[in-house]
Amino acid sequence: MTSALQRFLPLIVTTAVLVVGFLMCAAQFPNFASWRVVGNLLTDNAFLGITAIGMTFVILSGGIDLSVGAVIGFTTVLLAVLIEHGGWHPLAAFAVALIAAGGFGAAMGGVIHVFQMPPFIVTLAGMFIARGLGFVLTTDSVPINHPLYGELNDIALRFGAGGKLSLPAMLMLGVVVAAVVLAHWTRFGANLYALGGNRQSAELMGVPVGRTTVAVYALSGLLAGLAGIVFSLYTGAGYSLAATGVELDTITAVVIGGTQLTGGYGYVVGTFVGVLIQGLIQTYITFDGTLSSWWTKIAIGVLLFVFILLQKGLLTVWAGRGGEPAEA
Amino acid sequence: MTASTAPPSTPLLAIRGLSKAFLGVQALDGVDFTLRHGEIHALLGENGAGKSTLIKTLTGVYQRDGGTVALEGREIAPRGVEEAQRLHIGTVYQEVNLLPNLSVAENLFLGRQPMRWGLVDRGAMRRRARAILMPYGLSIDVTAPLGRFSVATQQIIAIARAVDMSAKVLILDEPTASLDAQEVAVLFKVMRTLRSRGIGIVFVTHFLDQVYEVCDRITVLRNGRLVGERRTAELPRLDLVAMMLGRELEAAAHRIDLGPAELDSRPPLASFKGFGKARSVEPFDLDIRPGEVVALAGLLGSGRTETVRLVFGMDRADRGEATVDGRTIRLKGPRDAVRLGFGFCPEDRKKEGIVGELSVRENIILALQARQGWLKPIPRRRQEEIADRFIRLLDIRTPDAERPIQLLSGGNQQKALLARWLATEPRLLILDEPTRGIDVGAHAEIIRLIERLCADGMALLVVSSELEEIVAYSRRVVVLRDRRHVAELRGGEVSVERIVAAIASETPNMEVRQ
Ligand SMILES: Nc1ncnc2c1ncn2[C@@H]1O[C@H](COP(=O)(O)OP(=O)(O)O)[C@@H](O)[C@H]1O
Ligand SMILES: [Mg+2]
Numbered sequence: 001m002t003s004a005l006q007r008f009l010p011l012i013v014t015t016a017v018l019v020v021g022f023l024m025c026a027a028q029f030p031n032f033a034s035w036r037v038v039g040n041l042l043t044d045n046a047f048l049g050i051t052a053i054g055m056t057f058v059i060l061s062g063g064i065d066l067s068v069g070a071v072i073g074f075t076t077v078l079l080a081v082l083i084e085h086g087g088w089h090p091l092a093a094f095a096v097a098l099i100a101a102g103g104f105g106a107a108m109g110g111v112i113h114v115f116q117m118p119p120f121i122v123t124l125a126g127m128f129i130a131r132g133l134g135f136v137l138t139t140d141s142v143p144i145n146h147p148l149y150g151e152l153n154d155i156a157l158r159f160g161a162g163g164k165l166s167l168p169a170m171l172m173l174g175v176v177v178a179a180v181v182l183a184h185w186t187r188f189g190a191n192l193y194a195l196g197g198n199r200q201s202a203e204l205m206g207v208p209v210g211r212t213t214v215a216v217y218a219l220s221g222l223l224a225g226l227a228g229i230v231f232s233l234y235t236g237a238g239y240s241l242a243a244t245g246v247e248l249d250t251i252t253a254v255v256i257g258g259t260q261l262t263g264g265y266g267y268v269v270g271t272f273v274g275v276l277i278q279g280l281i282q283t284y285i286t287f288d289g290t291l292s293s294w295w296t297k298i299a300i301g302v303l304l305f306v307f308i309l310l311q312k313g314l315l316t317v318w319a320g321r322g323g324e325p326a327e328a
Numbered sequence: 329m330t331a332s333t334a335p336p337s338t339p340l341l342a343i344r345g346l347s348k349a350f351l352g353v354q355a356l357d358g359v360d361f362t363l364r365h366g367e368i369h370a371l372l373g374e375n376g377a378g379k380s381t382l383i384k385t386l387t388g389v390y391q392r393d394g395g396t397v398a399l400e401g402r403e404i405a406p407r408g409v410e411e412a413q414r415l416h417i418g419t420v421y422q423e424v425n426l427l428p429n430l431s432v433a434e435n436l437f438l439g440r441q442p443m444r445w446g447l448v449d450r451g452a453m454r455r456r457a458r459a460i461l462m463p464y465g466l467s468i469d470v471t472a473p474l475g476r477f478s479v480a481t482q483q484i485i486a487i488a489r490a491v492d493m494s495a496k497v498l499i500l501d502e503p504t505a506s507l508d509a510q511e512v513a514v515l516f517k518v519m520r521t522l523r524s525r526g527i528g529i530v531f532v533t534h535f536l537d538q539v540y541e542v543c544d545r546i547t548v549l550r551n552g553r554l555v556g557e558r559r560t561a562e563l564p565r566l567d568l569v570a571m572m573l574g575r576e577l578e579a580a581a582h583r584i585d586l587g588p589a590e591l592d593s594r595p596p597l598a599s600f601k602g603f604g605k606a607r608s609v610e611p612f613d614l615d616i617r618p619g620e621v622v623a624l625a626g627l628l629g630s631g632r633t634e635t636v637r638l639v640f641g642m643d644r645a646d647r648g649e650a651t652v653d654g655r656t657i658r659l660k661g662p663r664d665a666v667r668l669g670f671g672f673c674p675e676d677r678k679k680e681g682i683v684g685e686l687s688v689r690e691n692i693i694l695a696l697q698a699r700q701g702w703l704k705p706i707p708r709r710r711q712e713e714i715a716d717r718f719i720r721l722l723d724i725r726t727p728d729a730e731r732p733i734q735l736l737s738g739g740n741q742q743k744a745l746l747a748r749w750l751a752t753e754p755r756l757l758i759l760d761e762p763t764r765g766i767d768v769g770a771h772a773e774i775i776r777l778i779e780r781l782c783a784d785g786m787a788l789l790v791v792s793s794e795l796e797e798i799v800a801y802s803r804r805v806v807v808l809r810d811r812r813h814v815a816e817l818r819g820g821e822v823s824v825e826r827i828v829a830a831i832a833s834e835t836p837n838m839e840v841r842q
Binding site: 007181184185186187189190191193194196197198200201202203204205206207208264265 | 389408409410412413419421423425426427428429430434435438439441447448450473489
């Protein structure tokens with residue numbers, strides 16, 4: 001195996017699972033292989049995908065962000081309250097929500113770095129705080145009726161027969177492309193991988209550890225805020241219990257996408273594929289109609305387990321190889 | 329060897345009165361260090377002397393408590409590695425392993441990637457990475473993850489990175505630890521080229537041969553203090569070792585009775601031929617006869633601990649053979665060694681020796697019980713007998729045998745550890761730094777005990793940094809340098825001066841004789 005092939009193997013396997021899964025669904029349901037299904041797959045999972053990209057960066061840097069689901073929930077409530085109760089224009093509310101979410105992430109990053117606290121604990125606390133703040137604003141589900149919401153939801157690129165790329169889907173694809181560039185063509189991206197590889201070595205090699213840590217949690221918060229905006233567009237409401245457990249769904253997508261939970265290894269694109277695999281399973285169950293939706297969770301659980309075993313196996317094989325690779 | 333260019337009047341780097349303490353440990357205490365343009369300057373001292381701390385305080389990993397640092401006459405105080413790098417100080421830290429998950433090229437350019445249109449120019453990065461590695465004879469796939477290469481290759485890449493960043497100062501903290509002779513030769517060539525360009529190089533190493541091969545000047549630290557700065561050409565090895573060890577070499581040698589000469593004719597209890605392990609200790613021959621004390625002397629890091637770890641099977645030798653009682657044996661682990669009647673008191677008794685929460689009694693019977701197997705517990709009555717006997721014999725100061733051992737003083741813990749192995753009635757007992765960190769009184773008692781044990785026919789293999797002590801009780805002294813057994817002194821030859829001379833001797837494998 002060449003070294004490049006070996007490096008991309010987790011990504012290749014994930015993609016193969018998606019393609020094979022899609023073909024199997026298409027073989028079973030005649031209407032499945034359509035642009036409409038693909039378009040819905042992207043739209044329905046847009047908020048998850050956007051959040052998972054932020055999570056990928058955090059995990060690559062050797063951390064974790066458990067607050068993202070709560071930040072999405074808080075963002076939807078904040079938007080609803082500002083727009084409906086405060087009479088704000090949605091665009092102004094969006095700006096405030098993004099700043100609040102990004103600032104919240106940056107604060108968690110700062111605490112993690114300055115006090116050398118485990119990210120798990122800090123972001124767990126962040127999760128409770130964000131949920132709590134949402135409830136303080138309002139405990140009700142507040143519908144958002146601003147006309148702009150309707151207009152934004154009508155924006156779509158039509159393609160193929162019945163295919164439709166909605167605004168959320170476009171946003172997600174844009175975030176994925178930007179994230180790939182950020183990860184592989186900027187110094188910040190290299191610093192993230194360095195931090196996830198070995199914090200001490202990274203520091204001794206001149207990586208600005210503090211700045212990078214704050215930035216990556218700020219980025220994750222910002223993307224969770226964006227996902228919150230998408231979620232409120234999608235549901236047309238703000239509710240403090242929205243997106244409960246999404247942090248776990250995103251971590252799952254990241255791991256299925258081939259990123260190592262311990263940091264330092266993985267690809268943003270893999271996470272995107274991981275999100276699509278989860279969406280695909282859900283779509284399958286909808287199509288089937290007889291299966292309980294809980295089968296989605298079971299299938300994802302099994303898949304996650306298999307992928308982690310696969311990664312472990314690959315790592316063992318790599319470690320066992322050792323020595324000098326063949327000259328390229 | 330001086331630089332081709334005349335050195336300007338201001339030194340490249342002038343460190344004055346540098347101090348740094350860690351929670352009670354004064355790692356650096358008012359140290360001066362001067363690096364001139366175009367010189368290779370060895371920074372020497374035993375482990376813990378403060379070399380790495382000096383480097384890290386200089387490059388902003390640690391913030392200094394006091395003192396000044398001037399680079400080309402300008403005061404500097406980097407607050408982080410990044411800032412030091414911007415001042416053109418390139419460093420290979422002792423523990424740096426770069427990042428195994430990044431590609432070779434990314435490691436070489438982390439934090440200073442070539443950019444184009446605001447983005448990292450990966451193509452240029454690859455090309456320049458290949459060019460940087462060229463002088464080291466490395467033509468490898470620079471896009472492969474670093475972790476896939478051998479430790480030596482990774483080390484060279486770390487050096488190449490630092491060299492490429494060091495327009496003014498290059499600092500190498502023990503860079504040669506995992507390199508072979510050829511790789512070291514390449515490194516020295518690169519260092520000489522940099523020197524001829526006027527760059528100042530700080531070179532930390534444990535290998536004295538390397539110091540005399542490339543260094544122009546030597547600064548020695550001991551216990552965080554400056555011992556002195558000398559020109560290499562004017563400092564004989566003997567004086568250098570004395571500076572590092574800080575010993576008055578004319579120490580009176582009052583030696584104990586060495587035991588009857590007929591000891592030499594006894595068949596060896598254990599015999600090792602060509603025994604060794606790659607990157608640990610060079611192959612060595614070693615015979616140990618019943619009733620004698622063999623000491624291993626050398627600087628820290630010279631391979632003493634590695635030797636005893638091999639003998640006790642804690643590390644597995646990858647070459648040579650071992651015989652015990654004339655029979656060839658295979659040491660697959662400490663259990664094999666224990667079965668053969670070997671015992672081992674490790675250097676770091678906190679980490680590898682005592683179990684703090686257990687009582688003195690339980691600590692003493694631990695090895696004996698392990699040898700019998702845990703399924704056959706030693707009766708409580710017998711345990712108490714054994715514990716009481718050794719507490720009396722070794723004069724372990726404890727109110728009673730049931731006291732948790734962590735409440736005892738260091739010297740008494742050490743004696744309890746010794747008792748643990750004595751209880752197994754070993755034929756060969758290995759002691760690594762038996763008197764380290766214990767008070768003077770216990771010190772003398774442990775030495776007396778060593779003498780008594782040998783009179784009873786037990787063989788002892790002792791590692792110690794206390795040369796006077798070694799001279800006092802050893803029949804034979806094996807001297808190690810650079811992970812090699814370089815000399816063996818016996819009987820009347822054993823003296824502090826001879827040991828120091830052997831540690832400092834120029835040619836490897838030279839027998840030190842008159
Ligand atoms: N980060 C640290 N925290 C606490 N003590 C330290 C630290 N680094 C070094 N020391 C202590 O400072 C002293 C000097 O260590 P070091 O500079 O590593 O010595 P050397 O490199 O000469 O072997 C030692 O006593 C060591 O235990
Ligand atoms: Mg050191």
